[in-house]
Amino acid sequence: MDTVHRPTLERSEQERVRLDKLASMQDAGIQAYPPEFRPTATTAGLHDRYANLPAGEDTTDIVRLAGRIVSRRTSGKLCFMDLVDGTHGRIQIFADLGGLGEEAFRRLTEWVDLGDILGVEGHVRRTRRGELSVQPSSWTMLAKALRPLPEKWHGLTDVEVRYRARHLDLITNPEVREAFIKRSRAVSAIRRVLDAEGFLEVETPMLHAIPGGAAARPFLTHHQALDLELHLRISPELYLKRLVVGGLERVYEINRSFRNEGISTRHNPEFTMIEVYQAYADYSDMMTLTERLVAAAATEACGGTRIPCQQHPTGFLDLTPPWPRRTMQAQVDLFLREMGHDPDALDLDARLRILVAQGGTVPREVTPGSVLAALFDCFDSRLLDPVFITDFPVEVSPLAKRHRDDPSLTERFEVFILGRELANAFSELNDPLDQRGRFEAQAAAKASGDEEAHAVDEDYLGALEQGMPPTGGLGIGIDRLAMLLCDAASIRDVILFPLLRPRA
RNA sequence: GAGACAGUAGCUCAGUCGGUAGAGCAUCUGACUUUUAAUCAGAGGGUCCUGGGUUCGAGCCCCAGCUGUCUCACCA
Helix, strand or coil, X not given: CCCCCCCCCCCCHHHHHHHHHHHHHHHCCCCCCCCCCCCCCCHHHHHHHCCCCCCCCEEEEEEEEEEEEEEEEEECCEEEEEEECCCCCEEEEEEEHHHHCHHHHHHHHHHCCCCCEEEEEEEEEECCCCCEEEEEEEEXXXXXXXXXXXXXXXXXXXXXXXXXXXXXXXXXXXXXXXHHHHHHHHHHHHHHHHHHCCCEECCCCCEECCCCCCCCCCCEEEECCCCEEEEECCCCHHHHHHHHHCCCCEEEEEEEEECCCCCECCECCEEEEEEEEEECCCHHHHHHHHHHHHHHHHHHHHCCCEEECCCCCCCEEECCXXXXXXEHHXXXXXXXXXXXXXXXXXCHHHHHHHHHHCCCCCCCCCCHHHHHHHHHHHHHHHCCCCEEEECCEHHHXXXXXXXXXXXXXXXXXXXXXXXXXXXXXXXXXXXXXXXXHHHHHHHHHHHCCCCCCCCCCHHHHHHHHCCCCCEEEEEEEHHHHHHHHHCCCCHHHCCCCCCCCCCC
């Protein structure tokens, strides 16, 4: 923890040494933080360009290279350093007395510490031991590091410090950097697919007077000038559908949403979703869209749709479309049969008893639909391979359109992978009177103590009354998708700065 | 919100039965012009998470607190 929180006046021995070196540079009239250095090469670029340079071979090619010094080996009149840059290659700096001259070499060994950002200019060569190197004729301190790096072999392992001081984590642990690059690639692949299909990326408010679009406890905040209680959004859904009413027939938002709930390996209070709305589409269109988006993300981030996975018994996770589609009823029947029950012989009371025996949450209002959903929740963690669970009961789906063949169900699905919900989608409810009725049922639940129930949103109802075309809507958890692609056990491994309690 | 586990040098970690605080890397000094976890010799570096308690004596035992991790609950 000292790495993170140390009063600036209390310096460790190593920090005092570095401050002394800084002072010594300043005494010599040399800037430790100069304004400019233009590299002409990158570490990865040099490895590409000189891949075939034989060991022991020298070139006359002069390059300017900049990056962080992560390792150093001095040997009398030689000094080997490893320099790392943003392309995340590693190039050896082969500094010698002959190449630098006496003063520059002495200053190098005197002033340069592990962790400093250095610029070097020199020629490219490959050493007899086969290490591609730059032999500098000059060097420039670009940023003196006043704190030491974590240990070179074990790196930084203390998870608390890794999250609080993510910069150290990124410098030290290459796999961490790789994970965030994968996440970024996945998101840009999703953008490319949607942009190519004519979707418009939009931004909607994060400050909501009425939090809607999901069942969740919101964060509260306050606007001074308007003297207004506001909530951080729990979902952008209702605003996005207003845009569809307004004629923006294909929209999406990659959004940060906020839910005032517990923190776990699968939950961060602020998290990233993508929501997509497409007019004149329904939930089966959203299923194929989900498959396209996830496949594109996996291909871009991992090079394919079959990816390594420690949590899967086979060691792999196959995301290749198409994925099976199964109604919630059929899935629950499967579970019940696995337990030795005959689903057709179970009445509501019997199902309720099984629910209680399984340790499930008994719904506030016991109906066939709510018990079905509660039973499903008992077992959903078993769904490892991608599967669409479809046709949710209307009671638990206040924003989804009723099923065309069964008004007690909705045209809704969720995608489960590794026992976790990855996506949630439906044919959007565009019947304003039905929607009003659903809101009122939610409001009644809220009045009887359900803190997460939906409130009646008159502005949204007004928009629906204007007429929303039949629309398919889809939400995908980006953090959870990133977890899959990165084979990460914790959501904190794919969120750069997960929420932690502040240190005093 | 509940339980289990953890916190010792800049980093990674030992620390026996309660009896002077340890190692490796890093740092400092010295040697070395082909090293790459470089090597060799020497040195410095500690609020043992915090606060109480027990004890002649606490890194170690007890209590409380702080922070984190995991599991559970709520949820995506």
